Amino acid sequence: MLHELSITSAILDTVLSELPADCNKVTRIDITLGDLSGFVGEHVKYYFELLSRDTPASDAILTFDYKRSKFRCTNCGKLYERSDFSIRCPYCKSMGTLIESCNSVYINRIEVE
Amino acid sequence: MEIKVIKDVLEANNYIACKVKEEIAKRQAMMINIIGSPGAGKTSFIVKTIQYLDIKSVVIEGDVTSDIDSRKVAEFGIPVVQVNTGGGCHLNANIIDLALQELSSSAENAIIFVENVGNLICPASFDIGEDFKVVISSIPEGHDKPYKYPAIFEKAKVTVLNKIDLMKYVDFNKDYFYEGVLTLNPKGHIFEVSSILGDGMKEWTRWLKLQFMKKFNR
Numbered sequence: 001m002l003h004e005l006s007i008t009s010a011i012l013d014t015v016l017s018e019l020p021a022d023c024n025k026v027t028r029i030d031i032t033l034g035d036l037s038g039f040v041g042e043h044v045k046y047y048f049e050l051l052s053r054d055t056p057a058s059d060a061i062l063t064f065d066y067k068r069s070k071f072r073c074t075n076c077g078k079l080y081e082r083s084d085f086s087i088r089c090p091y092c093k094s095m096g097t098l099i100e101s102c103n104s105v106y107i108n109r110i111e112v113e
Numbered sequence: 114m115e116i117k118v119i120k121d122v123l124e125a126n127n128y129i130a131c132k133v134k135e136e137i138a139k140r141q142a143m144m145i146n147i148i149g150s151p152g153a154g155k156t157s158f159i160v161k162t163i164q165y166l167d168i169k170s171v172v173i174e175g176d177v178t179s180d181i182d183s184r185k186v187a188e189f190g191i192p193v194v195q196v197n198t199g200g201g202c203h204l205n206a207n208i209i210d211l212a213l214q215e216l217s218s219s220a221e222n223a224i225i226f227v228e229n230v231g232n233l234i235c236p237a238s239f240d241i242g243e244d245f246k247v248v249i250s251s252i253p254e255g256h257d258k259p260y261k262y263p264a265i266f267e268k269a270k271v272t273v274l275n276k277i278d279l280m281k282y283v284d285f286n287k288d289y290f291y292e293g294v295l296t297l298n299p300k301g302h303i304f305e306v307s308s309i310l311g312d313g314m315k316e317w318t319r320w321l322k323l324q325f326m327k328k329f330n331r
């Protein structure tokens with residue numbers, strides 16, 4: 001099983017709770033996905049299609065803005081992003097520390113009709 | 114028409130988690146959310162920890178459908194409540210809220226150990242009202258867990274490196290593991306333990322007891 005089922009359900013609930021009373025169709029949902037969350041946009045889309053059936057959001061287009069966490073090198077002080085298997089500074093290969101963590105899932109804006 | 118939202122999708126869960134936190138404080142208790150892959154040693158670690166502790170303890174066992182682990186815990190005479198997610202791969206605050214009602218007074222002046230569902234992704238995102246998270250990673254799983262599942266290593270106050278007794282049989286680069294954990298979580302605590310032999314359990318439970326005493330200025 002993919003891990004995105006409950007987060008997708010939370011996305012749908014959030015969107016529907018934001019829907020003004022006079023709207024009956026959501027056309028677009030812009031989602032911000034932090035890279036540390038471990039959630040994959042394609043998997044969210046997959047579940048969204050299943051979960052949104054028979055709701056006002058069933059035809060919505062989902063877009064994902066991936067936010068990348070930032071690390072600061074403890075040696076040279078440069079900011080960097082991690083790669084898949086290294087968390088070290090790519091410039092001088094020293095250790096760093098996480099200074100801006102992107103680990104949540106946000107709804108940014110929605111478009112409705 | 115466009116609507117600006119800017120809303121964390123886990124707000125509803127976080128709201129219940131706050132309520133659970135208050136309830137736990139009211140009971141003068143502390144709750145620890147134990148997270149790790151299947152087989153990392155969560156159940157063994159909880160049982161061993163409670164054997165080393167001289168503090169009243171209760172366990173909430175989260176599993177997808179089975180009750181094997183809670184029966185194992187009960188065999189040691191430890192009070193335990195089983196909760197099933199019915200397919201879900203993590204616990205959420207609502208499930209814990211209900212379990213606490215079931216535990217009622219046995220969860221007073223106690224440490225509540227929650228064994229989350231074996232998974233390193235979703236449990237990192239879904240708070241359950243815990244005082245802190247403990248992530249368990251075991252030697253045979255390899256040294257790259259913090260790199261593959263960074264969120265949980267960032268969020269867990271404690272990283273437990275379990276099955277340290279197997280170190281001599283496995284090619285495990287401890288420096289690489291520590292570096293991953295400490296880069297994500299410079300203030301994190303790391304304990305090396307064997308949940309079978311008891312290695313490292315004194316250090317860990319001494320630290321844990323201190324947290325419990327500190328919480329209510331006991």
Ligand SMILES: Nc1nc2c(ncn2[C@@H]2O[C@H](COP(=O)(O)OP(=O)(O)O)[C@@H](O)[C@H]2O)c(=O)[nH]1
Nearest residue numbers: 151152153154155156157275276277307308309
């Ligand atoms: N050698 C060794 N085996 C362990 C240790 N901790 C747990 N195990 C074994 O690992 C297996 C899985 O443990 P369990 O506690 O059920 O893991 P869980 O799925 O995370 O709850 C069991 O066979 C345990 O006996 C340890 O520290 N050393």
Ligand SMILES: [Mg+2]
Nearest residue numbers: 155156182228
């Ligand atoms: Mg278990």
Ligand SMILES: [Zn+2]
Nearest residue numbers: 073076089092
């Ligand atoms: Zn550097």
